[in-house]
Amino acid sequence: xxxxxxxGSLHATVKSPRLEGRRIMIAQPLDAAGRDDGxxxxxxxxxxxxxxxxxxxxxxxxxxxxxxxxxRSPVQCLVIAVVDDLILNET
Amino acid sequence: xHLARVVGRLHATRKDQAVDSAKLLLLQPVDPEKNPRGExxxxxxxxxxGPGEIVFYTTAYEAVIxxxxxxxxxxxxxxxxxxxxxxxxxxxxxxGP
Numbered sequence: 001x002x003x004x005x006x007x008g009s010l011h012a013t014v015k016s017p018r019l020e021g022r023r024i025m026i027a028q029p030l031d032a033a034g035r036d037d038g039x040x041x042x043x044x045x046x047x048x049x050x051x052x053x054x055x056x057x058x059x060x061x062x063x064x065x066x067x068x069x070x071x072r073s074p075v076q077c078l079v080i081a082v083v084d085d086l087i088l089n090e091t
Numbered sequence: 092x093h094l095a096r097v098v099g100r101l102h103a104t105r106k107d108q109a110v111d112s113a114k115l116l117l118l119q120p121v122d123p124e125k126n127p128r129g130e131x132x133x134x135x136x137x138x139x140x141g142p143g144e145i146v147f148y149t150t151a152y153e154a155v156i157x158x159x160x161x162x163x164x165x166x167x168x169x170x171x172x173x174x175x176x177x178x179x180x181x182x183x184x185x186x187g188p
Contacts, residue, residue, distance in 0.1 A: 012176040012179055014176065015138060024147070026181070041093060042093060072160060
């Protein structure tokens with residue numbers, strides 16, 4: 001799972017019917033210090049996340065199909081948690 | 092899943108029979124501000140995308156599923172990227188002018 005920040009969302013009228021009913025979020029991967037780390041990815045929202053939220057994104061299609069209860073879903077990434085607090089022990 | 096712009100179309104008369112009717116589009120991945128990012132790739136279109144449109148695509152096994160659903164075929168197809176949506180609008184907190 002990757003720590004990300006939600007930076008926005010997509011609107012798409014024409015899309016796979018298996019994506020209906022859930023929002024597609026833009027998730028920017030972060031390093032532990034909260035800086036951008038890598039390229040933004042698209043993830044289906046499972047937890048009612050919003051812009052500015054720090055979240056956990058699962059990047060695994062097989063797991064996504066289990067969580068969504070749809071073994072024909074083409075989804076690869078899911079927002080599975082909104083992070084309230086991140087505690088770092090390193091100096 | 093990633094964002095991209097449709098920058099071309101590819102025709103291949105001779106191809107694997109599992110993808111014989113596939114519409115192949117050339118994609119340029121873009122960031123949420125629609126700036127080009129990374130290397131171009133070829134993807135199967137499952138939603139009717141056209142030139143210049145911003146789309147999103149899925150890769151790996153997840154790219155095979157929409158193709159199977161579209162064609163009603165059950166065989167494994169030689170596909171590693173499929174377009175699964177056309178973007179109407181991007182609401183980005185970082186969107187430029």
